[in-house]
Amino acid sequence: MASPSFEQRVAQVDRRIREIRSDVAGEISRDDAPENTATWKRSGVWATLSLHDDARLELSLHPAAEVPDILEIRIDDADVVDMIAVPVADHLK
Numbered sequence: 461m462a463s464p465s466f467e468q469r470v471a472q473v474d475r476r477i478r479e480i481r482s483d484v485a486g487e488i489s490r491d492d493a494p495e496n497t498a499t500w501k502r503s504g505v506w507a508t509l510s511l512h513d514d515a516r517l518e519l520s521l522h523p524a525a526e527v528p529d530i531l532e533i534r535i536d537d538a539d540v541v542d543m544i545a546v547p548v549a550d551h552l553k
Contacts, residue, residue: 466511469541470498473509476545481552488552500548507548519544521551 477500478485491499496511504524511517520532
């Protein structure tokens with residue numbers, strides 16, 4: 461069985477984020493870029509998931525603009541919806 465495409469994986473992650481944060485699911489927006497990048501936003505914070513050429517996923521959690529620290533998580537196994545969805549959902553609270 462083939463691995464899900466990046467778009468399918470993003471859809472899975474998006475569903476899971478909205479399940480986890482059902483209290484604010486309607487406030488979460490998602491922007492998909494053509495270069496294998498998806499960004500979820502809410503209340504001035506955002507999280508970006510990118511697929512790199514070597515099939516590595518990278519998740520960046522960006523706090524509010526006045527807080528300069530960015531957390532980056534590199535994921536080698538693309539089959540980890542909860543590893544992506546849980547920190548994004550927590551970040552968007």
